[in-house]
Amino acid sequence: MIATPPATVSIISVLLVEDNDADADLISEQLQDAELECPDWPRFTLTRAGRLSEAKHQLAAQCPEVILLDLSLPDSVGYSTFEQVAAFCPTAPVVVLSGLDDADLAVQAVRHGAQDYLVKGTFSAPALSRALRYAVERKHADEVRSKLARDRAEAEAALQARDAFISAIAHDLKNPLTVIKGQADRIGRRLLAQQPLPTDSLEAAAQQISTTALQMHSMIDELLDVARLEAGHALDLRLEPTDLVSLVSTVLEQFRDRTAQHELVFQAEPANLAGSWDSVRLTRVLCNLLDNAIKYSPRGGVIRVRVTREFVDNQTWAAVSVEDCGVGIPPGDLPRIFDRFYRASNVAGHIAGTGIGLGAARQIVEQHGGSIDVESHEGRGSTFTLRLPTAADREPGVVVRDSLGAAEPSNATP
Numbered sequence: 001m002i003a004t005p006p007a008t009v010s011i012i013s014v015l016l017v018e019d020n021d022a023d024a025d026l027i028s029e030q031l032q033d034a035e036l037e038c039p040d041w042p043r044f045t046l047t048r049a050g051r052l053s054e055a056k057h058q059l060a061a062q063c064p065e066v067i068l069l070d071l072s073l074p075d076s077v078g079y080s081t082f083e084q085v086a087a088f089c090p091t092a093p094v095v096v097l098s099g100l101d102d103a104d105l106a107v108q109a110v111r112h113g114a115q116d117y118l119v120k121g122t123f124s125a126p127a128l129s130r131a132l133r134y135a136v137e138r139k140h141a142d143e144v145r146s147k148l149a150r151d152r153a154e155a156e157a158a159l160q161a162r163d164a165f166i167s168a169i170a171h172d173l174k175n176p177l178t179v180i181k182g183q184a185d186r187i188g189r190r191l192l193a194q195q196p197l198p199t200d201s202l203e204a205a206a207q208q209i210s211t212t213a214l215q216m217h218s219m220i221d222e223l224l225d226v227a228r229l230e231a232g233h234a235l236d237l238r239l240e241p242t243d244l245v246s247l248v249s250t251v252l253e254q255f256r257d258r259t260a261q262h263e264l265v266f267q268a269e270p271a272n273l274a275g276s277w278d279s280v281r282l283t284r285v286l287c288n289l290l291d292n293a294i295k296y297s298p299r300g301g302v303i304r305v306r307v308t309r310e311f312v313d314n315q316t317w318a319a320v321s322v323e324d325c326g327v328g329i330p331p332g333d334l335p336r337i338f339d340r341f342y343r344a345s346n347v348a349g350h351i352a353g354t355g356i357g358l359g360a361a362r363q364i365v366e367q368h369g370g371s372i373d374v375e376s377h378e379g380r381g382s383t384f385t386l387r388l389p390t391a392a393d394r395e396p397g398v399v400v401r402d403s404l405g406a407a408e409p410s411n412a413t414p
C-alpha cells in the first residue's frame, strides 16, 4: 500500500535527460504504470533530451517541474553533468539517474543540491513516481523556507533601522533642549543671586531660546510628517505663491555659515521662478539634500546648486539640482535610495544617518506633482534633481528636455 498523500500540484512536467532509448522507454512506461496504480497521485507529462546541449535548449525554452538526469551523456559525463544542469536551471529540482557503478557520483550530486538519486534497474514504478513528487515538494518547501528567512532578515533590518532612527532623533532633539535649559538655568541662577542679567543679555538669551524652540518645532513637525507618511496618509500641503530662486538662496545662506570646508556655488536662470508650492516642506527637502551633500562629501569640495526652468511635454517645470563631489552611491544601492530607512552600503555604519530624509523628500515632491531623481558615481559624487510643475508659460531660451531627458534651448526647436 502506498501511504503518501497527493502532491500539491496535479500535473508534473518532467524533463528526462537520457541518451539510452531503452532506459528512456522504461522510465516512460514506469510513469504510466504509476499513474494506473495510483490514480489519485499527480500525473506526469514527459519530454526527453538525449544530450546535455539539447537539455539546455529545452530548459531555455521552458523550465519543467522536475529534471530526471542521467549523468552519462554523449556530450557530458559524470558530476559535471549535474553541475551544468543545476547552474543552467537553478529553480528546477533534479533527480539523478545513476548506474550501479556511478552511485557515488549521484551521492555527490545530492550533497550539492540534487533532490534525490535512483539507481537504474533497481526502482519500481511507484518509487520513481514518489521520488519525482517528493523532489518537487521538497524544492517548493526549500523555497518557502528561504523566503521566510529572507522576510525575517528584512523585518529584523527594518527594526534595527527604526531603533537607529529613534536614537538619532532623540539625540537631535536633546541638543536644542540643552541650549534652552542652559539659558533658562543661567537666568534663574542670576535671579536667585539677586543679580539679574542686564537687559541686552536677557534679550539675547530670550532670542536664543525662541530660535532654538522654533528649530525644535520644525523638527517635531518633520517627525509628525514622517509618522503621517509611515501610516500611509498624504501630507496636508500648504500651497502658497513662492519664488523658488529666493527660497533656495535663503536656505543656501544659512548653510554657508555651517561649513568652511565646502564651497557652495549657486546658479539661477531665470532670476525668479514662481509657483504655488508648500515653502516649508520644500525648504525641508532642500535642507535634506544640502545636509547630505555636505555630510557625504567628507573631504569638502564644491557643492553646486542650480535652479532652472525646463519645458517637458508641453509643461513648464522648475528644477533644482544639488551636485556634490563626495562618496557617491554604489550602483547596487541606487534603485532603493529613496526607500524609507534605506542607507547605501558605502555609508551605513561609517557616517551617521537615519535613512528617512530622501523617502520623505520624494513623497513631498511627488505630492506637489513633481519628481526627484539622482545620478551618482561611487567615489565621484552625486546630483539630486527635483522637478516641480509651474503654471508659467514657456518662454524663449528655456531649456527643453525631450522624453529621454536630453536638453536643448527651446529657441533651437522649430
Ligand code: ADP
Residues within 6 Å of the ligand: 288, 292, 293, 296, 324, 326, 327, 328, 329, 337, 342, 343, 344, 345, 347, 348, 352, 353, 354, 355, 356, 357, 358, 359, 381, 382
Ligand atoms: P541619511 O542621510 O540620514 O542616511 P537620507 O534618506 O537622507 O538618510 O539618505 C538615504 C541614503 O542615501 C543615505 O544613507 C546615503 O546612503 C544616500 N545618500 C543620500 N544623499 C547622498 C549624497 N549626496 N551622496 C552620497 N550618498 C547619499
